[in-house]
Amino acid sequence: MAAILDAQGLSKNFGAVTAASDINAAIERDSVVGLIGTNGAGKTTFINMITGYLKPDRGRIRYEGRDITGLAPRDVTRLGICRSFQIPQLYASLTAFENMLVGIGVVLRNAGRGGFLSRGRALVPGHDLAAEDVAERILERFGLADYRDRNAQVLPGGVRKLLDIALTMVARPKILLLDEPTSGVSAEEKFAIMEMIMAAVRAEGTTVLFVEHDMEVVSRFAERVLAFYDGRIIADAAPEIALADPEVKRYVVGGVLRA
Amino acid sequence: MSRDGTPRTLGLIVLALLVCGQLLPQWMLFLVTVALAKGLVVLGLMILLRCGLVSFGQALYYCIGAYAAGMLGRLFGVSDVFTLMLAGMAAAGLAGFVLGFLLARYRSIFFGLLSLAISMILYGLLVKTEALGSSDGFHVLPSTLLGLRPADAWVRYAVLAVAAVAALVAAVLVHRYLGTPLGRLAPAIKDNEIRVEYMGASARHAIHVKYVIAAALAGLGGALAATTVGHIDPEMAYWTTSGEFIFITILAGTGNVIAPFLGALIFGIIQTVAFGISPNTWQMVLGGSLLAVIVFLPNGLWSLFRGRKAA
Numbered sequence: 296m297a298a299i300l301d302a303q304g305l306s307k308n309f310g311a312v313t314a315a316s317d318i319n320a321a322i323e324r325d326s327v328v329g330l331i332g333t334n335g336a337g338k339t340t341f342i343n344m345i346t347g348y349l350k351p352d353r354g355r356i357r358y359e360g361r362d363i364t365g366l367a368p369r370d371v372t373r374l375g376i377c378r379s380f381q382i383p384q385l386y387a388s389l390t391a392f393e394n395m396l397v398g399i400g401v402v403l404r405n406a407g408r409g410g411f412l413s414r415g416r417a418l419v420p421g422h423d424l425a426a427e428d429v430a431e432r433i434l435e436r437f438g439l440a441d442y443r444d445r446n447a448q449v450l451p452g453g454v455r456k457l458l459d460i461a462l463t464m465v466a467r468p469k470i471l472l473l474d475e476p477t478s479g480v481s482a483e484e485k486f487a488i489m490e491m492i493m494a495a496v497r498a499e500g501t502t503v504l505f506v507e508h509d510m511e512v513v514s515r516f517a518e519r520v521l522a523f524y525d526g527r528i529i530a531d532a533a534p535e536i537a538l539a540d541p542e543v544k545r546y547v548v549g550g551v552l553r554a
Numbered sequence: 555m556s557r558d559g560t561p562r563t564l565g566l567i568v569l570a571l572l573v574c575g576q577l578l579p580q581w582m583l584f585l586v587t588v589a590l591a592k593g594l595v596v597l598g599l600m601i602l603l604r605c606g607l608v609s610f611g612q613a614l615y616y617c618i619g620a621y622a623a624g625m626l627g628r629l630f631g632v633s634d635v636f637t638l639m640l641a642g643m644a645a646a647g648l649a650g651f652v653l654g655f656l657l658a659r660y661r662s663i664f665f666g667l668l669s670l671a672i673s674m675i676l677y678g679l680l681v682k683t684e685a686l687g688s689s690d691g692f693h694v695l696p697s698t699l700l701g702l703r704p705a706d707a708w709v710r711y712a713v714l715a716v717a718a719v720a721a722l723v724a725a726v727l728v729h730r731y732l733g734t735p736l737g738r739l740a741p742a743i744k745d746n747e748i749r750v751e752y753m754g755a756s757a758r759h760a761i762h763v764k765y766v767i768a769a770a771l772a773g774l775g776g777a778l779a780a781t782t783v784g785h786i787d788p789e790m791a792y793w794t795t796s797g798e799f800i801f802i803t804i805l806a807g808t809g810n811v812i813a814p815f816l817g818a819l820i821f822g823i824i825q826t827v828a829f830g831i832s833p834n835t836w837q838m839v840l841g842g843s844l845l846a847v848i849v850f851l852p853n854g855l856w857s858l859f860r861g862r863k864a865a
Contacts, residue, residue: 346752372754384752386745397742400735401755409735466754 299324299502300345300376300470305354307340307526314340315351316526322470322502327493329517329534330506331547336523338506339381342472346378347371358470373405377468381475381506383459387448391439391458394447395430398465421467429465436495437461452479453488460492464499471496473505477512485509489516510538510548522547558733561726564812568722575714583710587782589822590717592802593815594775597728598768599803600814604732605761606744607661611669612799614676615646615769617791619776621686622646624786627695635697635716639777646773650766658762673791680788691787694780717778724771725811731767732811736760801840805847807854817855 298321305318315337322328330338343349345356347368356364363371386394399419403409403426409417422429434440437457442450447458456476463471476492477485489512496503507513513520513534520537522530524546530537537543575583595616602609619642626632626641653672660668681689696703697713704712731737739760742750747757780786789795798821806817821840828839851857 367756368751369754369756372752378752384746384749386742386749388745389741393741397738398753400738401750401753404735405754411731411734462749462753 297324298322299359301357302341302345303355303357305341305344305351305356307344307349307351313526315344318354318526318528320521320528320531322504325500325502327497327502327516327518328504329513329520330504330523331508331510331513331520331537331543332523333547336547337526338523339474340526341523342378342474342504342506345371346376346472372466372468375466375469376472377463377466377470378472379456379460379463379474379476381478383455385447385455385458385462388446390444390446391434391450392430392443394458394462395433395465396426398462399426399429402466419465433461433464433495436464436498438491453481453484456480457488457492460496464495467499468501470502470504473503475506475508477507477509485512486515514538560729560810560812564722564725564729567812568718571718572715575711575718580710583714584782585822585826586819587710587714587717588779589818590714590721590815591775591778591782592799592821593818594721594724594778595772595799596802596806596814596818597724597811598771599799600806600808600811601728601732601740601764602768603803603808604740604744605764607761608666608800609669609768609796610666610793610800611671611673611796612768612772613791613793613795614669614673615650615772616776616779616795616799617673617676617680617786617788618649619643619646619773620780620786620790621680621776622773623777623780624692624694625686627697628692631695633695633698634701635699635713635781638697638781639716639720639774642777642780643770643774646776647766647770649773650769651762654762654765654769658758658765670793670796673796674793677788677791677793680791687787689788691785691789693785694783696784697781713778713782717782720774720778721815724774725815728767728771729811736763740764801844803854805844805855807851807856809853809856809860813854813856820855 300322302318302320305315307315318341330341332338340349344351347366347370350365355362358374358376363374386397389397400409402419403417406420408420416425418424419426419429424432434443437460439454439457439461442454447455450458456479460473460476477488480488493516517534520530520532520534521528522537522543529546530540530543538548571586595612599609599612622645623638623642626638632638657665657668680686686692699712699716739750739755743757743760750757776790802814802817802821805821806813824840824843825836828836832839847855
């Protein structure tokens with residue numbers, strides 16, 4: 296399979312702290328990759344560099360054969376790379392439905408539709424439906440229909456998490472980076488929520504990279520694992536191989552793997 | 555979805571104003587026209603406030619609009635009210651476009667105080683410029699309507715009619731703008747700029763556009779005020795003038811494009827009545843009414859109408 300995303304020699308230092316050191320990873324189209332590692336290992340720095348929040352000190356990022364190193368987050372997003380956040384980033388004063396409409400509005404605007412001079416209801420590119428219908432459909436797919444008219448700031452933690460991910464889907468991303476999609480979600484709900492997210496996202500044929508601390512979730516959903524330690528990738532393999540790696544066991548999993 | 559009734563309501567209000575205007579006393583015509591001019595400035599402030607930005611210096615553009623209109627008459631003898639309005643709008647819009655590159659980078663108190671500082675620079679410059687009458691300002695040529703000068707008894711009505719139509723056009727266009735994706739981005743920018751960027755939009759660009767629109771509206775209001783009052787002076791850029799616009803914005807609320815004009819009219823009425831009752835302490839009455847609105851109608855006067863509609 297062809298690589299949709301190719302990170303070559305990425306390095307990033309914050310003063311004396313090395314957050315990323317010579318990271319090389321080619322992500323294949325249509326794959327699901329789990330990023331594991333302890334806190335401070337460099338997972339979020341990796342995501343931040345790909346999505347343009349941080350500019351790498353060295354190295355290049357190629358996406359669909361194009362160099363996207365150092366592009367601003369909005370430009371990376373427009374190219375089809377979207378992300379969710381460890382702490383959901385929502386529009387707190389708006390309802391779940393309005394949150395979706397704002398996102399769809401941006402998609403319309405970037406496609407030059409629904410502007411000041413346009414007449415009638417514009418169809419959302421990629422969905423070929425009116426904005427309201429797209430919002431309804433995505434909310435439904437993420438099991439959020441019941442929360443449609445509630446303000447984002449009063450939604451329960453797990454629902455906020457789902458809405459954060461649902462928001463990324465309005466642009467029909469080619470690559471989706473999920474930063475700890477199940478953090479703050481109870482152990483019993485983790486699998487159900489991941490199942491729902493994966494079903495909704497994979498139905499669009501999106502390539503997924505997700506950061507996860509729960510190794511059971513990783514082994515179940517990831518096709519490939521990138522294990523981070525001290526700013527480096529110490530293992531890059533299928534879950535069963537990566538999680539059995541002695542270095543990964545020692546630095547990431549903590550010795551005992553509950554499989 | 556319910557049909558959007560705002561443009562229709564606006565049209566009816568303006569129609570009623572044009573019909574009833576012929577019966578109103580001269581002082582009332584003046585009051586309404588000035589309210590419409592200030593309402594235009596507040597309409598711009600409303601756009602900014604929706605993204606969480608409070609400009610303490612909107613008088614800058616009000617003054618630029620007024621001086622552009624005044625100087626066009628003074629230097630080139632132009633007196634046509636439409637030309638003056640367009641010139642005021644264009645001059646303020648251009649100034650907003652240039653200053654927007656700086657101001658669109660700032661948020662909250664930094665944005666507010668920087669806008670205040672720039673308006674005070676203009677005030678300082680005008681006060682020191684003798685050619686423009688220093689602190690006394692100068693008189694504006696009596697304006698004409700497409701080359702015609704209405705009979706004295708009809709001048710105030712004619713200016714009111716022009717102001718009402720200008721306000722109608724501006725309000726309908728702003729209303730339409732607020733419904734576009736860029737317009738709808740305002741509360742999102744106020745809530746979470748990181749998310750806006752990660753959805754593929756530039757918050758700074760959106761704010762810059764809104765800032766230019768607000769500046770142009772303030773310039774239009776300034777030009778209208780100049781032709782209505784017939785005199786301009788640096789006080790138009792002074793911080794108390796900006797404060798007055800913010801006062802009206804809070805009084806009116808940001809719920810609808812009609813609110814700024816309603817707020818400006820009620821502000822004008824309270825000011826006139828309070829001044830008539832107690833010429834020395836009229837500010838206290840004004841302050842008291844704002845306090846009452848903040849306590850009882852935190853979303854401004856417009857919430858009175860929205861509440862009734864929802865019921």
